[in-house]
Amino acid sequence: MESSSVVGALLANKWTALVLGTLSRRPHRFGELRRAVGGISQKMLPQNLRALERDGLVTRTVFPTTPPTVEYALTERGSSASTLLMAVSEWSVANFDGILESRKGYDSRVMEPVG
Structure with missing residues (x-):
């Protein structure tokens, strides 16, 4: 499979976009992310x-609490992907009526x- 198709499929996934967008604001625990x-x-x-x-876009950190607390955050790569997705989103909004x-x-x- 071509590398651009793998990455394109990853970023085209609606849940990927929503998760990255949410994590771009700050790290989240599983429940609050859901x-x-x-x-x-x-x-x-x-x-x-x-x-x-x-794929190296998100980190998962487990804190030693009872029960364990798990937090998800963007990596540097995830942050750059989120920036690209935000740009596409802004372009979509700006061009929707014209389209x-x-x-x-x-x-x-x-x-x-x-x-």
């Missing part, structure tokens, strides 16, 4: 966190009868 990332299931959050940790207008114009031209 509450902050609305809609993610009890199964999907740990899967995504493991994948992000495996809708372009689609309307295109669709009206395609729907016109030929001849």
